[in-house]
Every structure is written in C-alpha cells, then in structure tokens.
Amino acid sequence: MTDPVLLTREGAVARLTLNRPEAGNAIDPAMAKALREAAISCAEDPGIRCVVLRASGRVFCAGGDIGAFSSRLESLGALTRTLTADLHAAMAIFARMEKPLVTAVNGPAAGAGFSLALAGDLVLAGQSAVFAPAYGGIGLSPDGGASWLLPRLVGLRRAQEMLLLGLRLSAEQALAERMITRLCPDETLQAEADAMAARVAGGAxxxxxxxxxxxxxxxxxxxxxxxxxxxxxxxxxxxxxxxxxxxxxxxxxxxxxxxxxx
Structure with missing residues (x-):
C-alpha cells in the first residue's frame, strides 16, 4: 500500500508530501492518521528546523474523501469525528511546534485542504492554485481550523462571505486578500518553497x-x-x-x- 503521507529529510528541512494523487489527495481516515503521525515526528525531532507541507499530483488537497463519506452515510457523523480527531491533532501540532511551517500549494485546495494550505507560517502558491472552502456545497461545516484561520487573515465580514457563499479564489485573488505569502510560477513553486525553508532552517x-x-x-x-x-x-x-x-x-x-x- 502506498503511504498516504511521505516524510523525507534534506538537512534540517523536513518535507511532508500528501500522496494520494489519484484521489486528489483527499483526506480519508488513513491519511489523517498518517498526517498526525508525521506531524509528531517533525515536532519531536530536534534535527528538524523547518517543515514544508506539499502535495504530489496536480491537486494540493481536495478536502475530505467524498467517496469514503458516501459509503458510510448512515454513520457519517462518527466517520467525520474519527477523521477530524487525527486531522485536528495534526493541525494543533503544526501550530504549536517550535519550527516554522511552509506550505507549497500546487493546485486546488478545497475543504480541509483549504485549511491545510492556510496553516503555514509562510504560504507559497503556484499560479494554478485555487482556494475554495467548499464545505457548504456538500452540507458540511468547516474543519481543520478554517473558521479560526480565515477571519484572522481576511477579517470577519469577508470570512463570512467566503464560507457562507462558498467563494472560490484564484491564487492572484488569495494574494490580494493576504491569504498567502507569495505567488510563484507553477514550475518554480517547489524550488522556491525549498529555498524559503532552507533560509528559515538556517535562522534562530x-x-x-x-x-x-x-x-x-x-x-x-x-x-x-x-x-x-x-x-x-x-x-x-x-x-x-x-x-x-x-x-x-x-x-x-x-x-x-x-x-x-x-
């Protein structure tokens, strides 16, 4: 079985790669658990000084795995509770660990992927990135910290509009809204994220x-x-x-x- 999250190291920089490209890197319980375990590994390793969160394929993260949801509609509440237990543990670790987090958003980031994308201290987005809360469209409320992160980035009124109307923002719009740190050409996104992470890792x-x-x-x-x-x-x-x-x-x-x- 392919690992849903890959953890690799280069010097003092750890790279976490969402690795379900065939499913748009949608988060199922196995990926949520793997993300929590990877977050713990990064936080507890004193040799890691910066973490980069990125994704394989053309989609950063499509959010929750709708296929997994559809097969368990009668127990969807229990499934989402299980999934968010691990996902939210990972998000809390990312927020409180000593080392900074860089996110490299290489394509659409929807639902929980929207939250993951915004969680970085430094958020780089490729030109093909799209940011979409998307929760309301399938009758769900936000998770992954979106309701906490977004108002702090764009203000309450704009966050209400984005979440309640399910707005989709291009990378250029996300930059104008100050949701991301930097906009990059798709072909240089990973290299720029690595360079930024190396710079951070060399700091105090x-x-x-x-x-x-x-x-x-x-x-x-x-x-x-x-x-x-x-x-x-x-x-x-x-x-x-x-x-x-x-x-x-x-x-x-x-x-x-x-x-x-x-």
Missing part, C-alpha cells in the same frame, strides 16, 4: 518558536498579558546560545551560524 529556530507562540496567543490576550508574554519569551531567548551567537556575529560583521547552536 528557538526564537522563531517563541515568535510563533506569541503570535498564536496574541488574539486572545490583553495588551498587558501580551507584554508579559513577550518579556518572558525574550528573556528565555536571551539565555539561549542563539542570542549569544547572533550578537557576536553582529559585532564581528559576519553571518550568524545558528545551526551551530544546536
């Missing part, structure tokens, strides 16, 4: 981890609470080898070697 990854946590918590925090969280985080960073290396490199007018900090 523990400081990046604290930055990710601060941003994640900022919408629920008061200003005094956020200031206190920033004070704790920068004090922790100040005690790290990364800060010592960064300051020494700045004074010596050289590029810092954060990889040597472990």
């Amino acid at each position: 990854v523990r400081a990046w981890g604290r930055t990710r946590a601060l941003l994640l918590e900022s919408f629920a925090a008061t200003l005094p609470a956020q200031l206190e969280a920033e004070a704790r985080a920068i004090a922790q960073s100040g005690n790290d080898a990364e800060a010592r290396e960064g300051i020494a490199a700045f004074l010596a007018k050289r590029k810092p070697d954060f990889l040597a900090c472990g």
